[in-house]
Structures are given as structure tokens and as C-alpha cells.
Amino acid sequence: MIVRALPRASNVWKRSFSSTSARREILDAESLPHRIIPRYQESQTSDLLSLQWPSPPRNILIIKKDRAPQVTESLVEFAKHIHSNYDNVSLIFEPKVAAQMHRHFQFPIYTTSSHDTLPAKVDMTTTLGGDGTILHASSLFSTTLHVPPILSFSMGTLGFLGEWKFGEYKRAFREVYMSGAEAGSPFLHDQKHPHIQTETAETGDIVTGWSSVRGKSMGPTRSSKVLLRNRLKVGVFDANGNRVIGDNTAESADGDVHAMNEVIIHRGNEAHLAIIDVFIGGRFLTEAVADGMIISTPTGSTAYSLSSGGSIIHPLVSSLLMTPICPRSLSFRPLVLPSNTPITLRLSEKNRGRELEVSIDGRRRSRGVGVGMEVRVNGEHIAKGQEWIGGVPCVMRHAKTGNEDDDGWVGGLNGLLKFNFPFGDHE
Amino acid sequence: MIVRALPRASNVWKRSFSSTSARREILDAESLPHRIIPRYQESQTSDLLSLQWPSPPRNILIIKKDRAPQVTESLVEFAKHIHSNYDNVSLIFEPKVAAQMHRHFQFPIYTTSSHDTLPAKVDMTTTLGGDGTILHASSLFSTTLHVPPILSFSMGTLGFLGEWKFGEYKRAFREVYMSGAEAGSPFLHDQKHPHIQTETAETGDIVTGWSSVRGKSMGPTRSSKVLLRNRLKVGVFDANGNRVIGDNTAESADGDVHAMNEVIIHRGNEAHLAIIDVFIGGRFLTEAVADGMIISTPTGSTAYSLSSGGSIIHPLVSSLLMTPICPRSLSFRPLVLPSNTPITLRLSEKNRGRELEVSIDGRRRSRGVGVGMEVRVNGEHIAKGQEWIGGVPCVMRHAKTGNEDDDGWVGGLNGLLKFNFPFGDHE
Amino acid sequence: MIVRALPRASNVWKRSFSSTSARREILDAESLPHRIIPRYQESQTSDLLSLQWPSPPRNILIIKKDRAPQVTESLVEFAKHIHSNYDNVSLIFEPKVAAQMHRHFQFPIYTTSSHDTLPAKVDMTTTLGGDGTILHASSLFSTTLHVPPILSFSMGTLGFLGEWKFGEYKRAFREVYMSGAEAGSPFLHDQKHPHIQTETAETGDIVTGWSSVRGKSMGPTRSSKVLLRNRLKVGVFDANGNRVIGDNTAESADGDVHAMNEVIIHRGNEAHLAIIDVFIGGRFLTEAVADGMIISTPTGSTAYSLSSGGSIIHPLVSSLLMTPICPRSLSFRPLVLPSNTPITLRLSEKNRGRELEVSIDGRRRSRGVGVGMEVRVNGEHIAKGQEWIGGVPCVMRHAKTGNEDDDGWVGGLNGLLKFNFPFGDHE
Amino acid sequence: MIVRALPRASNVWKRSFSSTSARREILDAESLPHRIIPRYQESQTSDLLSLQWPSPPRNILIIKKDRAPQVTESLVEFAKHIHSNYDNVSLIFEPKVAAQMHRHFQFPIYTTSSHDTLPAKVDMTTTLGGDGTILHASSLFSTTLHVPPILSFSMGTLGFLGEWKFGEYKRAFREVYMSGAEAGSPFLHDQKHPHIQTETAETGDIVTGWSSVRGKSMGPTRSSKVLLRNRLKVGVFDANGNRVIGDNTAESADGDVHAMNEVIIHRGNEAHLAIIDVFIGGRFLTEAVADGMIISTPTGSTAYSLSSGGSIIHPLVSSLLMTPICPRSLSFRPLVLPSNTPITLRLSEKNRGRELEVSIDGRRRSRGVGVGMEVRVNGEHIAKGQEWIGGVPCVMRHAKTGNEDDDGWVGGLNGLLKFNFPFGDHE
Numbered sequence A, B, C, D: 001m002i003v004r005a006l007p008r009a010s011n012v013w014k015r016s017f018s019s020t021s022a023r024r025e026i027l028d029a030e031s032l033p034h035r036i037i038p039r040y041q042e043s044q045t046s047d048l049l050s051l052q053w054p055s056p057p058r059n060i061l062i063i064k065k066d067r068a069p070q071v072t073e074s075l076v077e078f079a080k081h082i083h084s085n086y087d088n089v090s091l092i093f094e095p096k097v098a099a100q101m102h103r104h105f106q107f108p109i110y111t112t113s114s115h116d117t118l119p120a121k122v123d124m125t126t127t128l129g130g131d132g133t134i135l136h137a138s139s140l141f142s143t144t145l146h147v148p149p150i151l152s153f154s155m156g157t158l159g160f161l162g163e164w165k166f167g168e169y170k171r172a173f174r175e176v177y178m179s180g181a182e183a184g185s186p187f188l189h190d191q192k193h194p195h196i197q198t199e200t201a202e203t204g205d206i207v208t209g210w211s212s213v214r215g216k217s218m219g220p221t222r223s224s225k226v227l228l229r230n231r232l233k234v235g236v237f238d239a240n241g242n243r244v245i246g247d248n249t250a251e252s253a254d255g256d257v258h259a260m261n262e263v264i265i266h267r268g269n270e271a272h273l274a275i276i277d278v279f280i281g282g283r284f285l286t287e288a289v290a291d292g293m294i295i296s297t298p299t300g301s302t303a304y305s306l307s308s309g310g311s312i313i314h315p316l317v318s319s320l321l322m323t324p325i326c327p328r329s330l331s332f333r334p335l336v337l338p339s340n341t342p343i344t345l346r347l348s349e350k351n352r353g354r355e356l357e358v359s360i361d362g363r364r365r366s367r368g369v370g371v372g373m374e375v376r377v378n379g380e381h382i383a384k385g386q387e388w389i390g391g392v393p394c395v396m397r398h399a400k401t402g403n404e405d406d407d408g409w410v411g412g413l414n415g416l417l418k419f420n421f422p423f424g425d426h427e
């Protein structure tokens, strides 16, 4: 993990930190310092990881729900709060949102239209919206192995992925921002990290570590708990084995994109059944005649797969789900496979020329997939080394139980999915 | 039942029967004599009905599977057989098929492009294809209460609706043609049917009843067994309650169309869930958040509804099925309702302006259904009076069991649907 | 329908009606007048029937929930209310309940230990308990075709079969008692019913029709709505085809018993799978390898069949459900059959000597059923003639909608079964 | 791993190996040398492990199917083959089988009635029967962490766990016996293993390693592939938290027993629903009202859990399944949990005194479990160190694909479970 030295005398940078007069500018996120990659510490008592910032996060991406005017006000409140209380933090928005919002702020905000910039710059993402907003945020990092941690606020009804109520935003942000500051951070105490000195020296005027943050610390043991959600890797290939480039996504090194929930092949508005040959680990499994097929992560097991009859899989069961959508069969039961199983869905010749829809995390990803094309899926490999690689780190809310190690999953089953909701008249 | 007196000196008519030279004409089905409506007799031992022609059928509609060149040859063979063996029979085809086929025949064939003509002229329909072909044939009569009996031949694999193998066509056609001829027919013996005399008199040269048919009779007790399949009545209405005219269908008196399998509302290629308010018998039942909803006949219970988790309902259980497609709910179980229950599916305001797909028997029926629109469904009322009204009369094949009263349903479950197919290694 | 002339000078009778001093006796129900069989009138607007007493009901059977001490108090209150307000009504209890309760009453109560007495004497049954209590009440008439109407009060949580809350008992009983009194009853106005005169003459002092009932009438249009629930006919036969007599039930004429919910074959506490050959309409359908098999009425579709994955069938869909319990198969889907389909479940030789459990409506009915034995099931035939024959007439509560014709089914799905209960956080 | 030095001049030992005259004795397995624990080597290309014997296996346990006389003959053939071709191998049987079989053999066989002996002595288990036989074999080691590898032969129909056809027994046994002999074995080449010399020296006359085995070697790369199946740990506790001793099993160190398929709580032949409180990771999840509850391994996902609607989980997905049996709920979906999740099933007070059945791998394990009792379940921890600890090592058959690394799972889904068996008429 390298914190890139800041460009000396960067105008952009200076403006954003030193100017006191109102600025309603939109700046290029490219000019921001390189991102800080946190560490994730395992614990004895919990399957959740403990978030450890080596130095305070600076570049915060804020994603808001689409077409939801009521979220705008909350977003303004949230952004202003961050700006006033965390001087050295820059706020990044998606272009459309930046354009729409910047007049609300007395300070510059950042944006970018390049798919490469966000993975390089964003320390942490916050979302204001529902599960769809989180999926969208995650999709912005669908080609990188180091997804920044996501702190998500639900607006209106709670989602299954979203964790925090908007009313909690001050405490929530503080907690994540400070996470690891005192307990584990090498930043304040560890002289072996020369890049910290360098940074201080170079910028001259910005603060060291968390000391400038107003207000009281969260205490040494308060580190944010992170659920690392496994993703899928998806590649689409034509009948000749050439990779079909997704239409709206920068591709990763190998060209695959990652999904947080699932990838789906579906007949779309073709009235007829789709016919899909399914291969598992290179072996032909079956010819699926169905509305479509879902390959899902455990996270996605409570999304489309659930509606299609799949079991509910805890997000920490390392696995892939294969769930058919309305299969024309009495005997097509959902399968759960080891996450390292390569799965291929190939459009059978029998579809006679028509195209199917491929969508990832609820978004259509192609102009249609024709006969002979293949969707190749694999679980993302998560490596635990010094830095964790892979997965989407989601900041969890402390459960109502007061138990810090509660991953909230059981609560979500009951509270949100109405799991095994009791019969009877309880009006 | 009135057999319309034939127009004296009809050119068309004359040509088709008297000409001996090769004719490769396509004539207008409008010129054919009015259809003959059969009777259906109940029996003590069976739930199947016994087909009784008052006089021999004359106007035979032949429907073939779309885009299936291999069926063409069989169709030619079949048509030639009918023409050579049943002089007074005229063959009607859909316009496209007629255009494509007529050069194969030395005799004139009939067609029509008017939706009203077929219900007025067709005595009996034969299909060469699969279940989709039968559904299509049935759709040609979707606005009439007197669907002519359907004799269906499967080409290739047997379908669940299709009954006869093509290899059996000679015997099958003979059996249906003769059904009721000797045992029950008033035609030959009953002088109280003046229209028969009239007809004979007018045409001068054509035969009386079945006497001209070459070959031996099927015996007095051989009448064809008919399964009367209940249909659905479907109307689509806009937010103001005005009927939305289907785009490719003549509407019936009240504007409703009939479905043999089901009517479906589906999100189509919209990536997001559809939201549909469901009313039963005028009462609000539930808000369905799902890929879609199916309202199905018992016949359709082995089609899309089965894929969506519905139970299998015997076609003679008078009922409607309501089966959700991928509902975002753990507790949406398929329902089976009395067939006289009015069901309304209304597109909720929450769909925010987007359109859903409505399809009937596997065909899209509208340009999309928008917010506030309603699909209103009811079971077709079947009246048993002197003439049966309603339903699709399907000519059943005698079961292998040799039991004439076997409706073949149990055989189909096992042979086609692989119902409760045993586990184990039976290679 | 014959109201049996009362035995002149019957001691029993006299005591129960003329005595003014406190009587804590238990009398023999055999001494009561023969039952009155109501008529059920169909309506245009509803699928519910309208209950019409030809003369006021006199013999009321009261069934209470087993082992539920809290019900006792309510029962005392209820019984006293009936006794005080409806002089000519006699209360019948099951022997155990009678023994336990009679000291609470200042008036005689009736009981019987003969299975034949209840069907001959009971005009109407009231239950205090849950669905199990109603099933038990119905089982007391499992061999008769004229089940008296059941008015059921739920104690504690509402059941799916039970309709009325106990708090409503005064109004509810009045309504049923008076049902048809003014509007349709021939009793008051029709001089053609000599047995009424006879009765009055014989008993000398008791009232004519409903005139003696204190309090206001319910109005001419207030007749109780009755849902006639179809039953199953069940016979158990040994390997030689001999009927196996149920161990605790008088058998009907043909020896069959009736079930309101379902008949079940189950492995019980045998650890191994049961193997059952299934025949439909005399044809072999399949070999079920499973925990067991359920043959259910539509009423029972919301009971065990639902737990086993069956669809929900409206009670007025005339049908039988066949739902396997944990079948060792991927392709055993529940079936819905016409109610007149004979179904046979035969214990396969492969069970190697062990016995399975047969239970009807939640009660074990045999000492175990061994290899070769058959359970033969058929839907009960309901005849509509002058008197309805067959079915269990259940008095329905007026829906909250205020709609008299609402059969309450939709309300029950939502309120009790939590049908399609919405996802999300609605605390 | 220590190969215990053999007792010099052990009579038992001498007899079994040196005697040439016919011996029809049953000897005490206690007298056999201590077992040899194999190593399992991971591979790059496969998720299967490679079996590596440090020295040839000597003590072979043979388990045969219960009450299956036709298996007896095969067993005799198999045992004689082993005895003739593998001199230094001793055959161990269960007491009943030993008693029944020993007269067939000209050589002594071994048995034991002590539960501790088998885990201490058995190098390898072979089963002749079906899945139930394998489950039973596994149950003999339900309290040990080092289950010997199981080589299973199916008699009659193939099971899902059983791998080899009996006809293959010579090749199969040879392969397992030799596994690792040349390629990886330290035995023949590695002088650092002094116990080998010791052994040779001590016994004087027996062979070194595999050299004495007649016939050709399987080649250096031919090592048996082993699927290590995860087990469950199960403990049953009374209302006071005291462990309830299983009635027919020696308990392991901590008293838990292991299950290969599943543990089940079931109502047995109680006619009423069971009520079970379910806790996950110490948190209350739900009150299950059902026939019962299944906690299953991935291996067991194709057994009872499948019949109850569970998904199919690949045996290598480290997880626990929780599948309800006929839950009285519309919203109780099967769950898949991380294998280290502690699950507790507690019998609710609401069961009012009755007892439920607990069974493990298809065997009832207790006299019934009463109110307040708990079944506590956890996934077995598998440790990979120098020696693998935990799991049931099952010797896999080379797939027909010729691919050595094929775990046969896909083949089993299609061939045995008839997964997604195609519709249609394929007679």
C-alpha cells in the first residue's frame, strides 16, 4: 500500500483545502491524492473483520439513489456535515449528481467520467438509497480487486444490504473514519512508516492522522466491523471465444467484471423459453429450458435467487448458487457449488437465432447474447495476505442486541424478509 | 344449429367439387358452406365427451407449425390423403401457408384473412406441430364460444396437448370424421332434419351423409372422445376503464378474448420488478412484487404455471390458477380459485411509468401495459344445453391401456412430464 | 325431513323442560326429539348458502377444546346464556365434558356414548376452541351425510376454519338460531307442515316456532351464511380386500368415514422411507417413496398439505389434492384432481413388513397399516336436491368488509396465513 | 502417526498369518496391530485428495448391508479374494456378521463388541450395500476424528454415496491398497522412518511394504482419490444442560457424536405438530412449528433435506443446512450456514409434555426428547496439518469421463437423481 506523494503546488488541492471563500466548483477527481487502502483484521469472536485505516480517509465517494428527489436534501445535509467536521476530506460524486448538486455547496466537489479514476482515488464510499444504490456503488468498482469500504445509509425502508439509518449518519461516519485510529493504527505511533512523514512534509499544512478531527474519539476498541461480501467474476464470450466487451464498463485486467448479487441470463421479452447449456467445472451438467438462469453470490441469495426458489445462504459461506428461473422441468433444483467452480452458460443452437438478455446486479449489460455465446462465471478469489484482496467490504451496523460481533443476518431474516413469519391473528 | 343453405350456382363451390383437371387455386373460405356444429354426449363411464356429427364435416382447417420445414412434407401427404378419400371436404389454410403450399396440390385450397370467417366456416381443425401449434389454432377461435373440435398430430416429440402421432393420421381422421355417424347420428335415419335434404337437393351431386366415404366404417360404438378444455376470458382496460383493443385479434361480442393456457403479465426486459395489485372477486388480495403473474386454466397448469411452481391440475377441475412468477416474497403460494371468480391484475402506480408485457398463450398481445391498466380475467362459462357452449374440444387418442375412457392424463404425467421419475441407475 | 313425534310422558323430556328447581343431571341424549334438518338456499350474489330452519333448532351439541381449562369458563357462560334465553333448547356434551361440567349448571344436560345418537339428534353444533375442535366435531358426524351446521367460536387465536370470536357469541347464536325464521321459513306461515302442529299439541306447553325467543328478531334478510365444505370418503382395506374397521368410529352404511381436512399415510416413527403405490381412477400413477402421502380436501389445502408444499385451493373448487410428504424425488409435484376421482394408496411389498400410520384429520385411525393394505379415497358426492346431502355446513362470520357475501377466504389468507406478507421493516 | 510395535510372539498374530490349516476362528480385533493412519495430499487440479499409505493397510473392516441375504455370497467372494491375495491383511466384521459368516472361511476373522476397538484398529473400511451401509459404517467411527478411509461397493442399484460397482472389487481394492505405494510413500525409499525397520525386525517373517503383493503395481501416479466428507457434531442435552447419553453409542471425548448426513428432530408418530425453538450462533432465530427440523451436512443435502425442499449442496461447500420438515408456515425457506455456526434446537414448552424423535443418519438415537431438551449441532472442524483430522474419507471411483479429477458429483446428479430430467417422449 502506497500513499502516493501529492503533487506539490497542485492548484486543485490547494483550493480545496485552503480557500475560505465559497467555492461552487466541480473539480477533477484525478487531481486528488491516491487512495488509502485499509487493512482488515480477523477476530476470534466474530466472522466480521475489523477495519483499520493506516491514515485517515480523505477521498469519500458519495452515491445517491437515482430519481429520488427526497434523497437530495439528505445528501446536502450529509455532505455539509462531512465538510465542516472533517477538513481534509474531499467529496466525490458521479458526474450527473455533481452537476445537479454543486450549487448547494460553498466548497468544491469532485467528479470524474473516467472509469479508472474511482478505483484509484476513492478511500471509502457512502451510499444514500437502497440496495440498488449499493449495487450500483459496487458496480463502479466491478473491475478492481480492492473495493473501498462501503458505508450505506438507507433512505425510507431498510434494505437487506443497507445497514444504517440515515438518522445515524454522524455517529456512523465518525466511527468508520476513526476505525483503527488508536488501537491498531501504525500511523500515530509507528515511525517506521516514512510515507507519513513525507506526506506531512510535502503538504506542509495538512494535519497528521486523526488529531485534527474535532470531537471525542470513539475509544480504542471501537473499530468498524466489516462484512466482506464475495463477488462473482463474469466474462461474456462470443461463439468464437472472443470476449464481448460490455457496453458501459471498463474491464479489469483480464476483462472480467464482478457482480455483488448475481449474473442472469433471461429470455427478456422474447415470449419463448430460453435454452441454455450449463457446464460445471468444464463438464456438461444439463440443458436448461427456462425463462433464464441465475448464478448468484451468497449475498445475492436473498435477491432474485430467493424469488426463484433458491435457499438463503449466509454471506460467509464461500459458494456460488445456480438457480433456474421458471425451468420447464419438475426436477431442476437449485445448486450450491464451491466458489472456485467455473460455470459456463452457453446459448444453445436450439434458440434459433434469437437473443437473450444478460444482466448483472439488476442492470442489463449487453445488447443481447446470441446463439453460441457463453457467459463464464467464477467466484472471486479472496486472498487474505497483508492486504485483503477481493470482495466488497461493507460496514456493518452494531446489532440491536448490543453484540458487536452480531453480523445482523439473523435480524435481517426476521425483520426484513419476514422469515417464518408466524401464522395467526396478531392485529 | 343451422347449416346454411349453399348459394345456388356458386362458382367457387362448383369449381372445388366438380372440376377434374388439376387446380392450384387459392379460394376464399368465405364461399364455403356454413360450418356444422357437432354435439357432445356425456357418458356414464368417462369424463370425456362423445363427438357426434349431425352430418359429415366438410370444411377442415389445417394449421401447421411455424418455421418447421420438415412439417411441410407431412402436411402435403396429409392434405392429399384427405382430398382423395373425402371428396366433399375442403381444406382451409392460413394465408401464409396457403401461399406457400398451394403449388403442391392439384386441387383448390381455401384461405381467409378475415378473423370472422374461420369461426363461421370451420367444422374441424387439424394441427400438425406441437403444443404451440394447438395454442395457435385455438387462438384463431379466441373470440367465439363454439370452437370447432381440434384433432392434433405431433410432429417429432409428443406434446402435452397434442394427442396423435402423425403416423396414425389415416385412422385418426377417419375416426373423427365418422364419429357419431352410425351410432348416434340423426343424419342417416332421421327424417326430421330437413336441411339435409335441402342440402342434397341443392348441390345435386354430393353425397348424403357418410355413405360416400370409401372404406369400412369404424363400427357403431366408435365415437371420438373429446376433452373439453376450459378457457379463460381476458379483457385489458386502461386506467379510465376503457377497453384496450388487442392489436392482432378480432374481439368477441363483449370484446374479451379467450386463452387456452393462460394470460401473463411480465416485466419483459425491464430489469426491475413489476408491482401488480391483485383483486379476487372484487376484493383486494395482495400487492405482488414479482417478475410477473400468471392466471392459468387447468390445461395451462402443466405449462408456464408449472415452471413457476404451480401444482398440476387435472383439466376437468373447474378452476383458475393464480401463480406468481418469481415473487419477491417468501409467502406467495399459488392459489386455485373457482372458475367463476373474477380476477383483476392492476399495474400499480409504483411501477413509475414503465410498461409491462401482457401475453396470452405464449403470444405478446399488446404494445405494453402501463400504470393503472387492468387485466381482467374470468373463467369461461361452459353451458351444457342442447349444444355445448364454451371450451376447446380436443379429440383424444385412445390410451395404450385399451381403455376408451382413459383421458390419457396419467399417461402424460408419466410419459411426458416424467412425474416422480424414480431415482437410481437404470441405464 | 321428519321431526319425530316425541314420546308422550317421557320422564327425561319432562324434567328437562318443566322442572324449575335446579337440576344437575346428565340425561341420555337418546331421549331428545329427533333432529331438525335445515335447508340451504343458493343465492345469486354469493357462493355461500343461506341457512333456513324449518323450525327452531332444539338440540345443540357443544364441543370444547381438549385439555384447555381456560375454555371451561367460557363454556359455562355460553351454556347458561343459551339456557336462559332459549327455553326449548337442550344442550348436549361429550361424556367426559358432561361429567366434568354438569355441576356448574342448574339444569340438566345431555350426553351419549353411542356413536349413532348424535347424528340422529343434533340440530346444530357449536365449538369452543380452535380448528382442531372443529375437526373433532366434524369427526363425530364422519359417517353421516347430514352433518348439522357448525357454529364455531375461536378461543384465543383465530383459526382458519373457526369463524367467530367468542365475544360475539350472543349475536352469533341468535343469528344462526333465527336464520330463515321470517324470510323463508314455512314454519310460521305454512299450514302444510302438520308436524308442527303435532309437536305443539304433544308437548302442550312449548312454543310455536321462534315466537318465544326473547329479544328482537334479526330482520327478514338476516340469514346465516353457510360454507358447505366438501369432505373425503375414506375406506381402509386389508390385502384381501376386506374392510378394516376403524378402531374408534362407527362406520357409515358403506363403512367409509369422512374427512374434513385430509387422510394421511405416514412412516410415523419408522426411521425409513415409506413406499406407497398410488392409483388414480384405477390406473397406476406412481410409486411414492416418501415420508407419506396426503389426500386432502380443498379445506385441508391450508392444513398439512400447505406445509408439504401444496397450493392453496379455495374450498369451493370441487377437487381432491394429492400432496406427497417429503418425497424422495425431484419431480413429485402436488396434484389436484376432480373430486370424483377414486384414489387408492397401497402399501408396497417393498416396505418389508413394517406398518405405516393412517390418520384422518389429525387423528391416528388404525393400529398401523401393513403391506398390501389399501386406503381408498374419493370425494364426497354433494347432492343439491330439496335437502342438501353431504358436506360440512359451517356458519360464516360476516366479513369486516360489511359484504354479506364475502366468504372471508381472502381475509383469512392475509390475516391468518400472512399470504405474500410484504418484505421490509415495518416496525 | 505411530505404527505400534507388535507384541512379539503374539499368538493371535502368528495364527492368523502362519497357519496353513483351515481355521474357522473368530478372534478378538483387540489383538490386531494398531491402525495405520494414511496421509491425504492436496492437488492442484482437483478438489479430491490423494490417499497415501505410509505402509500397507493390514486391518480391513468389512461391513455388509443388513438383512440382505444376496449380499452374503458377494461378501464371501470378496473376503476370500483379499485373504488369498493380501497375506498380511486381517478381516474384521461386526459381531453378528462374524458369527454368521465365519464358517464360510478357512481362515480366522476378527470382531469386537467394544466401541473403542474399531477406531483404534481399523486401517480401512469396505462396505457392501447401499448408502445406508456407508452411513452405518461411518457411524461406527462417529466419535473419532480419524475415520479410516471407506471403500464402498454398491450391491444392486447404485447409491449416491456408494461409488464402486461390486464387479470392480479386485481392481478397486488393489488401487486403494497400493495408493501412494510408489509415488509418494516414504515407506520403501525413505530411511528416515525407523518404525518400518522396527516392524520388520520384530515380526521377523512378514513383508516389507507392498513388495509381497502379487501382481503388477498400479503405476506411480495411480493413487486413490478421496473425497473428505464433512460431518456434523451433535450433542443432546436435557433441560438442565446435562448431556443425555445416546443409547447405543460410545461417546467421544467431549461426548458429541458425528453425523455424515444429518440430525433430525421429528414428531414421529405424534399426530400433532412439533414446536422447536431455533438458535443460530446463540441468537434466537425462530420458533419452528413443523413435522420436524433437519440439520444436514452438504453430503446430506441429497438425502432427507432434498425431500424436504432443500437445495443440493456440493459436498465441498463448507456449510450446514437447516431445512424444516413440513413447516406450518409459508415463509420458512431452507438456510445454508457457515459450517462453524453453532445451531441449537430446543423443544419448546408449548409441546406440552410430549416427546419428539431424534435421529442421526437415519437411526433413532434416543428414547425421545422432551420439553426443554436441546440438540446442539456444529460443523466438524477439519484440520489440514500433517495429518488430516475430521471428515469421512471416501474413496472415489474414476469417472467415466476418464478424468481422474472428476469428483463424480455432476454424474451422480444426472445419473442417479435424474436432475433436470428432460420432458418428452423418449421411449
Ligand SMILES: NC(=O)C1=CN([C@@H]2O[C@H](COP(=O)(O)OP(=O)(O)OC[C@H]3O[C@@H](n4cnc5c(N)ncnc54)[C@H](O)[C@@H]3O)[C@@H](O)[C@H]2O)C=CC1
Binding pocket: A271, A272, A273, A290, A291, A325, A326, A327, A328, B130, B131, B132, B133, B135, B159, B160, B161, B261, B262, B299, B300, B301, B302, B303, B304, B305, B307, B308, B360, B361, B362
Ligand atoms: N418458463 C416457462 O415455462 C415458459 C412457458 N411458456 C409457455 O409456453 C406456452 C406457449 O407455447 P409455445 O408457443 O410452444 O412456446 P415455447 O416454444 O416457449 O414452448 C413452450 C413449451 O411448453 C409446452 N406446452 C405448451 N402448453 C402446454 C401445456 N398446456 N401443458 C404442457 N406443456 C405445454 C410446449 O410443448 C413447449 O415445450 C405458453 O402458453 C406458456 O405456457 C412460455 C414462456 C416461458
Ligand SMILES: NC(=O)C1=CN([C@@H]2O[C@H](COP(=O)(O)OP(=O)(O)OC[C@H]3O[C@@H](n4cnc5c(N)ncnc54)[C@H](O)[C@@H]3O)[C@@H](O)[C@H]2O)C=CC1
Binding pocket: A130, A131, A132, A133, A135, A159, A160, A161, A261, A262, A299, A300, A301, A302, A303, A304, A305, A307, A308, A360, A361, A362, A363, B271, B272, B273, B290, B291, B325, B326, B327, B328
Ligand atoms: N423477480 C425478482 O426477484 C427480481 C429481482 N431482481 C433483483 O434486483 C436486484 C437489483 O436491485 P434493484 O436495482 O434495487 O432492483 P429493483 O428495483 O427491481 O428491486 C430489487 C429488490 O431487491 C432487493 N435486493 C437487492 N439486492 C438484494 C439482496 N442482496 N438481498 C436482499 N434483497 C435485495 C432490493 O432492496 C429491492 O427491494 C438484482 O440484483 C436482482 O437480484 C431483479 C429483477 C427481478
Ligand SMILES: NC(=O)C1=CN([C@@H]2O[C@H](COP(=O)(O)OP(=O)(O)OC[C@H]3O[C@@H](n4cnc5c(N)ncnc54)[C@H](O)[C@@H]3O)[C@@H](O)[C@H]2O)C=CC1
Binding pocket: C271, C272, C273, C290, C291, C325, C326, C327, C328, D130, D131, D132, D133, D135, D159, D160, D161, D261, D262, D299, D300, D301, D302, D303, D304, D305, D307, D308, D360, D361, D362
Ligand atoms: N423422506 C425422506 O426423504 C427420508 C429420508 N431419510 C434419509 O435416509 C437416510 C438413511 O438412509 P437409509 O438407512 O438407507 O434409509 P432408507 O432405507 O430410508 O433410504 C434412504 C434413501 O436415501 C438414500 N440416501 C442416503 N443418504 C444419501 C445421501 N447422502 N445422498 C443421496 N441419497 C442418500 C439411500 O440410498 C436410500 O435410497 C437418512 O440419513 C435420511 O437422510 C430417512 C427418512 C425419510
Ligand SMILES: NC(=O)C1=CN([C@@H]2O[C@H](COP(=O)(O)OP(=O)(O)OC[C@H]3O[C@@H](n4cnc5c(N)ncnc54)[C@H](O)[C@@H]3O)[C@@H](O)[C@H]2O)C=CC1
Binding pocket: C130, C131, C132, C133, C135, C159, C160, C161, C261, C262, C299, C300, C301, C302, C303, C304, C305, C307, C308, C360, C361, C362, C363, D271, D272, D273, D290, D291, D325, D326, D327, D328
Ligand atoms: N406438519 C404439519 O403441517 C402437520 C399438520 N397437521 C394438521 O393438523 C390437523 C389437525 O389439527 P389439530 O388437531 O389442531 O392439530 P395440531 O395441534 O397439530 O395443529 C394443526 C394446526 O393446523 C391448523 N389447521 C387445522 N386445519 C386447518 C385448515 N383446514 N386450514 C388451516 N389451518 C388448519 C390448526 O389451527 C393448527 O394450527 C390435521 O388435519 C393436519 O392437517 C397435523 C400434523 C402435522
